[in-house]
């Protein structure tokens with residue numbers, strides 16, 4: 001592994017130089033990779049693996065929308081698309097890409113097919129870390145590892161098609177064959193990563209649940225709403241409030257952060273903006289730090305897992321989520337957003 005200094009801390013990273021795609025294919029040439037589940041990560045990883053020349057099959061429930069989606073994506077029933085049990089039987093590496101709650105329900109079936117020498121792959125540390133709640137305890141004799149792309153399966157596929165990609169973290173929970181490291185890193189490269197960051201199952205799930213509930217999804221939506229609401233309450237129009245809260249961030253400023261960091265984005269804004277932002281960032285950090293502490297504790301105590309499992313194990317969990325997303329979509333801020341998006345210059 002290459003040693004890289006991240007802001008003063010040296011970490012090890014697996015790079016494409018030490019593990020080129022050809023070598024990854026060679027490592028897995030005798031394996032049948034069975035991707036179980038075709039939701040968001042399933043399609044991204046399965047299609048990338050296939051296009052990268054790996055031996056992949058998909059296992060999905062037949063009478064489901066995602067079965068049709070798999071067929072539309074080019075998977076052929078009986079050739080590389082099977083009912084879940086058949087794919088579990090054929091696969092030597094089981095990529096367990098059902099939703100985290102769905103993994104609990106199917107676990108007894110999966111376990112039956114985990115004969116010695118097979119591998120069990122996750123893209124999250126959830127099932128293993130919260131084993132008291134999930135009951136996911138793999139048998140001895142199988143390798144158990146994860147590669148978790150740091151982003152949506154949708155982006156994983158889109159970026160791959162653009163010749164770009166997303167990096168992943170990886171971890172080994174059980175190394176029965178002595179080959180877990182080479183297998184998981186080969187898979188990580190195969191799903192489209194250029195660099196792989198080592199972690200543990202526990203660290204992966206704690207950081208991932210904190211991130212998505214925090215700055216990546218939960219906090220960002222909450223901060224948007226708070227600022228939008230204040231602007232609206234002070235008499236600003238919806239378009240003005242939306243532009244100054246979301247549109248400018250996503251269209252103009254975040255791409256600059258992505259390109260070259262926060263100071264670069266600041267440096268490309270007015271000195272007036274820089275003065276204010278440099279002052280106010282401290283206040284926002286101090287105000288939100290306790291909330292992030294509370295969030296992390298809720299993750300590490302297993303409370304977030306409990307809430308998630310309870311909600312997403314209900315038979316109508318999808319309808320429930322869709323209803324809440326609809327409320328979000330229909331709220332004034334995001335309705336204003338829909339109109340603002342239509343007016344982007346490139347849509348002329």
Ligand SMILES: NC(=O)C1=CN([C@@H]2O[C@H](COP(=O)(O)OP(=O)(O)OC[C@H]3O[C@@H](n4cnc5c(N)ncnc54)[C@H](O)[C@@H]3O)[C@@H](O)[C@H]2O)C=CC1
Nearest residue numbers: 037038039040041042066097098099102105123124152153
């Ligand atoms: N969504 C994403 O982009 C990311 C997901 N992950 C992880 O990847 C794994 C898969 O996540 P997603 O793709 O979001 O899952 P998902 O919520 O899209 O579900 C995947 C598939 O599981 C099926 N499923 C759900 N419950 C089932 C059950 N009881 N029996 C049989 N099939 C069932 C669904 O029909 C769907 O085809 C999870 O561990 C998740 O945390 C990791 C990184 C990003």
Ligand SMILES: CC(=O)[C@](C)(O)C(=O)O
Nearest residue numbers: 149150151152153208212
């Ligand atoms: C896309 C991703 O990495 C998340 C936000 O952690 C997830 O979908 O669980």
Ligand SMILES: [Mg+2]
Nearest residue numbers: 149150151208
């Ligand atoms: Mg994530």
Ligand SMILES: [Mg+2]
Nearest residue numbers: 124208209212
């Ligand atoms: Mg996640």
